[in-house]
Amino acid sequence: PFDVLVVGGGPAGAAAAIYAARKGIRTGIAAERFGGQVLDTMAIENFISVSHTEGPKLAAALEQHVRDYEVDIMNLQRASKLVPAGADGLIEVQLENGASLKSRSVVLSTGARWRQMGVPGEAEYRNKGVAYCPHCDGPLFKGKRVAVIGGGNSGVEAAIDLAGIVSHVTLIEFDGQLRADEVLQRKLRSLPNVEVIVSALSTEVLGDGQKVTGLVYTDRVGGDSHRIELEGIFVQIGLLPNTEWLKGTVELSPRGEIIIDDRGQTSVPGVFAAGDATTVPYKQIVIAMGAGSTAALSAFDHLIRSSAP
Numbered sequence: 001p002f003d004v005l006v007v008g009g010g011p012a013g014a015a016a017a018i019y020a021a022r023k024g025i026r027t028g029i030a031a032e033r034f035g036g037q038v039l040d041t042m043a044i045e046n047f048i049s050v051s052h053t054e055g056p057k058l059a060a061a062l063e064q065h066v067r068d069y070e071v072d073i074m075n076l077q078r079a080s081k082l083v084p085a086g087a088d089g090l091i092e093v094q095l096e097n098g099a100s101l102k103s104r105s106v107v108l109s110t111g112a113r114w115r116q117m118g119v120p121g122e123a124e125y126r127n128k129g130v131a132y133c134p135h136c137d138g139p140l141f142k143g144k145r146v147a148v149i150g151g152g153n154s155g156v157e158a159a160i161d162l163a164g165i166v167s168h169v170t171l172i173e174f175d176g177q178l179r180a181d182e183v184l185q186r187k188l189r190s191l192p193n194v195e196v197i198v199s200a201l202s203t204e205v206l207g208d209g210q211k212v213t214g215l216v217y218t219d220r221v222g223g224d225s226h227r228i229e230l231e232g233i234f235v236q237i238g239l240l241p242n243t244e245w246l247k248g249t250v251e252l253s254p255r256g257e258i259i260i261d262d263r264g265q266t267s268v269p270g271v272f273a274a275g276d277a278t279t280v281p282y283k284q285i286v287i288a289m290g291a292g293s294t295a296a297l298s299a300f301d302h303l304i305r306s307s308a309p
C-alpha cells in the first residue's frame with residue numbers, strides 16, 4: 001500500500017505528490033489527465049516569479065518535477081469510488097478500470113471544470129476571446145469591449161473587476177433579474193461603463209476565424225435576436241467540482257465542493273483535499289499548489305500520529 005495516494009494530477013496534486021515524496025514515504029498519484037486545467041490554458045501571467053508561461057509548458061514542468069522523485073505516476077486513470085479505512089487502517093480508491101489502490105492516507109485533488117454555454121463558436125474561440133477566469137485573462141482585454149455571461153455573484157464580481165480594466169462591459173443574464181448579492185448589484189449599477197441585459201439567452205459566439213468579434217443573444221421576452229460587437233466573452237455560469245464520485249462518502253458543500261478545514265482535512269479520517277475541488281475561496285494555480293502542499297504535510301502529520309509503522 002501507499003503512505004500517501006494523491007488522486008488528481010493538476011497543480012494541487014503535483015504539489016501534494018512532491019511534498020509527500022520529499023518525506024521519503026511511499027507516494028502514488030493517479031490522474032485522469034496529468035496537468036489538469038493547466039493543459040487547457042494559454043497564457044499564464046500570474047504564476048508568481050514567472051512573468052509569462054503557457055499551460056502545456058507548465059503542465060510538462062509539473063510532471064517533470066514529480067518525476068524527479070520516486071512517485072508512482074498512474075496517468076489516464078479515473079477514480080470511481082473512495083472507501084474509508086476499515087480495521088486495517090487502509091483507505092481504498094477504486095479505479096474505473098476495475099483496479100483498486102490502497103493507502104494509509106489520501107489527498108483528493110480532482111479539480112473542477114467551468115460550465116459552458118454550449119453555443120456555436122464557444123469551443124472554437126476558447127482562449128481566442130472566450131475566457132472563463134477574469135483574474136487570469138482580464139488584463140488581456142485592457143481597453144477592449146467584453147461581455148460577461150451570468151448574473152450570479154461570480155458574474156457580477158467579474159463585471160465589476162473587468163470594468164476597471166476594459167473599456168466596456170455588457171452583462172448578460174438569462175433570468176429576468178440578477179441573482180447576485182444586493183451590495184454587488186449596487187456597485188455594478190454605479191459603474192458608468194457597464195450595461196446589464198436581463199432575460200437574454202446567448203445563442204452564438206461570432207469570430208473572424210482568428211478571434212472573437214461578437215455575441216448573438218435572443219431577447220426572451222420579445223423573441224428577437226441581437227448582436228453585440230466585442231472582443232471578449234467571460235463565461236461565468238458556474239464552476240463544477242469533479243467530485244460526483246465522492247457523493248455520500250466525503251462531506252460536500254451544496255455546490256459539490258469537498259469541505260476542508262485550514263489543514264486540508266476532509267470529513268473522512270486520513271483523507272485530505274486541495275485545490276479547485278474544495279471549498280477554498282479562490283481557484284488559482286498558486287493557490288492550488290499551496291493547498292496541495294498543505295494537504296500533503298497534513299497527511300504526513302496524520303501518518304506519524306497513527307499507530308501503524
Ligand code: FAD
Pocket residue numbers: 007008009010011012013030031032033034035036037038040041042043044045046047077078079080109110111112113114132133136137242245274275276277283284285286288
Ligand atoms: P485541476 O487543474 O482541475 O486538475 C484536476 C486533476 O484531477 C486533473 O489531473 C484531472 O484529470 C484529475 N481528475 C479529475 N477527476 C478525476 C478522477 N475521478 N480520477 C482521477 N483523476 C481525476 N489559474 C491561474 O492561476 N492563472 C491562470 O492564468 C489561469 N488560467 C486559466 C485558464 C483556463 C482556460 C482555465 C480552465 C483555468 C485557468 N486557471 C488559471 C485556473 C487553474 O487552472 C486552476 O485553478 C488549477 O488548475 C486548479 O488546480 P487543481 O489541481 O485543483 O485542479
